[in-house]
Amino acid sequence: MLMNLQKAEYILRRLLTSVFVLLGLTVITFFIARVVPSNAAALYIGPKARPEDIERVTKLLGLDKPLPVQYLVYMRDVLKGDWGTSISSKRPVLQEIASRFPATFELLCTAMIIAVATGIVVGVISAQWQGKWLDILVRAASIVGVSVPAFWLGLLLQILFFRNLNILPLSGRVDSDLRFTHPIMVTTGIYLIDAIIHQNWVALKDVCLHMILPALTLAAYPASLIARMTRATMLEVQSQDYIRTARAYGLKESFIVYILALKNAISPTLTVIGLTLAYALTGSFFVEIVFNWPGLGMFTVRSLLNLDYPAIMGITLFGAIGYVLINLLVDIVQTWIDPRISLS
Amino acid sequence: MRDPILRIEDLHIEFRTSRGVIHALQGVTFDVMPGEIFGVVGETGCGKTITGLSVLRLLPRSARITQGNIRFEGVDLLKISQREMRSIRGGKISIIFQDPSTSMNPLFTIGFQMNKVIREHLKFSREKARERALTMLAATGLPDVERIYDSYPHQLSGGMLQRAMIALALSCEHSLLIADEPTTALDVTIQSQILQLMRELQQKLGVAMILITHNLGVVANMCDRLVVLYAGRVVEIGESRSIFENPQHPYTRGLMSAIPAPGSRGNRLSAIPGNVPIDPGALKGCVFAPRCAFVMPRCLKESPVMFHLSKDHASTCFLAERGDLF
Ligand SMILES: Nc1ncnc2c1ncn2[C@@H]1O[C@H](COP(=O)(O)OP(=O)(O)OP(=O)(O)O)[C@@H](O)[C@H]1O
Numbered sequence: 155m156l157m158n159l160q161k162a163e164y165i166l167r168r169l170l171t172s173v174f175v176l177l178g179l180t181v182i183t184f185f186i187a188r189v190v191p192s193n194a195a196a197l198y199i200g201p202k203a204r205p206e207d208i209e210r211v212t213k214l215l216g217l218d219k220p221l222p223v224q225y226l227v228y229m230r231d232v233l234k235g236d237w238g239t240s241i242s243s244k245r246p247v248l249q250e251i252a253s254r255f256p257a258t259f260e261l262l263c264t265a266m267i268i269a270v271a272t273g274i275v276v277g278v279i280s281a282q283w284q285g286k287w288l289d290i291l292v293r294a295a296s297i298v299g300v301s302v303p304a305f306w307l308g309l310l311l312q313i314l315f316f317r318n319l320n321i322l323p324l325s326g327r328v329d330s331d332l333r334f335t336h337p338i339m340v341t342t343g344i345y346l347i348d349a350i351i352h353q354n355w356v357a358l359k360d361v362c363l364h365m366i367l368p369a370l371t372l373a374a375y376p377a378s379l380i381a382r383m384t385r386a387t388m389l390e391v392q393s394q395d396y397i398r399t400a401r402a403y404g405l406k407e408s409f410i411v412y413i414l415a416l417k418n419a420i421s422p423t424l425t426v427i428g429l430t431l432a433y434a435l436t437g438s439f440f441v442e443i444v445f446n447w448p449g450l451g452m453f454t455v456r457s458l459l460n461l462d463y464p465a466i467m468g469i470t471l472f473g474a475i476g477y478v479l480i481n482l483l484v485d486i487v488q489t490w491i492d493p494r495i496s497l498s
Numbered sequence: 499m500r501d502p503i504l505r506i507e508d509l510h511i512e513f514r515t516s517r518g519v520i521h522a523l524q525g526v527t528f529d530v531m532p533g534e535i536f537g538v539v540g541e542t543g544c545g546k547t548i549t550g551l552s553v554l555r556l557l558p559r560s561a562r563i564t565q566g567n568i569r570f571e572g573v574d575l576l577k578i579s580q581r582e583m584r585s586i587r588g589g590k591i592s593i594i595f596q597d598p599s600t601s602m603n604p605l606f607t608i609g610f611q612m613n614k615v616i617r618e619h620l621k622f623s624r625e626k627a628r629e630r631a632l633t634m635l636a637a638t639g640l641p642d643v644e645r646i647y648d649s650y651p652h653q654l655s656g657g658m659l660q661r662a663m664i665a666l667a668l669s670c671e672h673s674l675l676i677a678d679e680p681t682t683a684l685d686v687t688i689q690s691q692i693l694q695l696m697r698e699l700q701q702k703l704g705v706a707m708i709l710i711t712h713n714l715g716v717v718a719n720m721c722d723r724l725v726v727l728y729a730g731r732v733v734e735i736g737e738s739r740s741i742f743e744n745p746q747h748p749y750t751r752g753l754m755s756a757i758p759a760p761g762s763r764g765n766r767l768s769a770i771p772g773n774v775p776i777d778p779g780a781l782k783g784c785v786f787a788p789r790c791a792f793v794m795p796r797c798l799k800e801s802p803v804m805f806h807l808s809k810d811h812a813s814t815c816f817l818a819e820r821g822d823l824f
């Protein structure tokens with residue numbers, strides 16, 4: 155009971171800090187968007203701005219008003235969902251992001267599930283076989299995994315599985331023919347789920363096949379990092395006194411390793427998972443380009459190339475919010491694993 | 499005469515380290531009788547802990563038992579399978595470590611940890627194991643045992659945790675309890691309470707106990723018999739009373755003059771000048787000779803052998819043999 159109160163209080167505190175972090179973030183994006191550029195209005199319109207347009211936009215954005223007022227206006231707009239208008243598409247930025255987010259989310263989630271599952275399993279096995287050939291193999295593979303650039307790995311996999319073996323599709327989320335034969339009805343925007351909801355099994359298979367290469371490419375780095383971390387913490391935990399106690403009291407070795415030690419090792423690993431997720435978010439941009447994946451990454455690159463200022467600011471804010479939320483989630487899961495956390 | 503419950507014979511343990519082989523134990527021999535409290539005494543680094551761990555076959559990976567044997571209730575512990583060993587660990591022999599705050603898993607409740615061990619060895623149902631755990635916790639004098647059962651280690655004080663550890667260590671009808679400096683990490687005010695509790699329970703349940711300590715004062719109050727180790731060797735062994743009244747090794751005498759005043763903490767016997775040699779195996783002659791106030795030329799050349807002064811008192815000192823230590 156006391157425990158739960160402490161836990162609730164801790165989570166509340168973390169929520170509050172997250173809110174403050176987000177507020178801080180909006181201050182930063184506000185400054186980058188409105189204050190840092192010498193002529194924000196010109197940037198906002200794009201390269202072909204005429205003087206009269208600039209004047210109009212200056213008024214429109216309230217750039218003639220004092221800074222605190224400008225910030226409040228900016229915040230009001232952000233909260234209202236008005237994140238500006240994309241210069242290249244002339245559509246609201248938030249709408250552009252929302253329409254592309256499911257594709258990225260789907261890729262990211264699949265990749266992270268693969269990364270976490272293989273990372274932890276491989277890390278535990280590697281620790282159990284410490285110093286044996288299996289462990290050496292895993293460690294070598296994980297070094298390769300963290301050092302190979304994602305786009306290069308993506309290209310390599312394409313050459314191998316598309317060109318040489320021809321068993322997996324080259325790119326995209328679905329086969330173009332599928333639009334006519336078995337079109338996916340979009341409910342969530344996440345094709346794997348949509349195909350299941352509407353029992354479109356042909357599409358599901360196609361979506362899965364398209365998912366494999368980009369997801370593996372994206373998973374390589376986080377999986378390697380998680381495996382290394384799991385291995386290290388498993389070894390560290392197993393030298394602890396409480397594990398010696400468990401052995402001294404005759405508990406089964408499998409119970410000691412896979413229940414006791416693993417729970418102790420998962421907490422530091424979880425922090426790494428939070429960090430790699432942030433990495434994977436940026437990594438997904440490269441992967442999306444290599445695999446022609448119609449998500450936020452492609453949108454970001456296009457916006458960067460077009461100097462689509464409002465879109466870039468929107469993506470920055472969106473990514474930052476995602477990052478804060480992920481870390482909040484990781485912290486909440488931590489309290490659930492480690493009873494000591496809410497005390498510190 | 500009864501058979502000993504534990505018989506350690508000529509035990510040699512080596513550590514393979516990056517700086518070479520360390521001969522940590524060299525020919526340690528002693529018996530522990532059923533139901534007695536047997537003390538293992540010596541300065542830090544003399545091999546007390548590894549003696550205790552070797553009984554449970556829990557030595558660190560770098561350690562190797564190169565010679566000797568360990569018989570428990572007539573079974574050679576060094577020969578039995580891993581599986582048989584597992585049922586003895588926690589089932590017949592239990593152990594209490596020095597620091598209670600690190601010897602319980604921080605992520606699981608006291609109850610979970612006790613319950614698991616009881617079910618493993620007594621084959622109880624979850625519910626019955628819980629009853630048993632609560633009874634044992636209550637027997638150690640802990641209040642509000644239901645709450646403690648559901649507590650995590652960090653929610654209890656060191657003294658309470660050590661009581662819980664004792665409850666765990668006695669929960670499965672064990673016949674031997676190894677207590678490795680069970681009070682050293684505790685607050686001085688509760689050290690004697692814990693020791694008294696251990697003796698009470700030990701007598702009530704009739705388990706034999708090996709009490710490992712660097713504090714001869716503790717041993718004097720608690721133990722029936724004891725062994726004094728120095729640098730991995732037995733220097734004196736016998737009945738406590740006999741040893742205290744008539745110590746027959748200069749090292750034991752040094753330890754006795756260094757008994758910490760009651761209540762003082764951790765004073766690791768600094769009264770004897772010099773240090774324990776890192777690798778006693780490399781020395782010729784008596785291992786204690788470099789620090790001995792009574793050293794003779796002979797001590798540097800020959801290793802003294804065990805000299806029996808009486809049926810239950812022996813020492814490895816040439817002076818004891820000559821009978822003129824005092
Ligand atoms: N992991 C290890 N690696 C190498 N040598 C070790 C290791 N553990 C112990 N030793 C050696 O074994 C000797 C005895 O160690 P042990 O822990 O049994 O001493 P102790 O009598 O329990 O001391 P303390 O009073 O400090 O607990 C040490 O002096 C050391 O040389």
Ligand SMILES: [Mg+2]
Pocket residue numbers: 546547548678
């Ligand atoms: Mg010790």
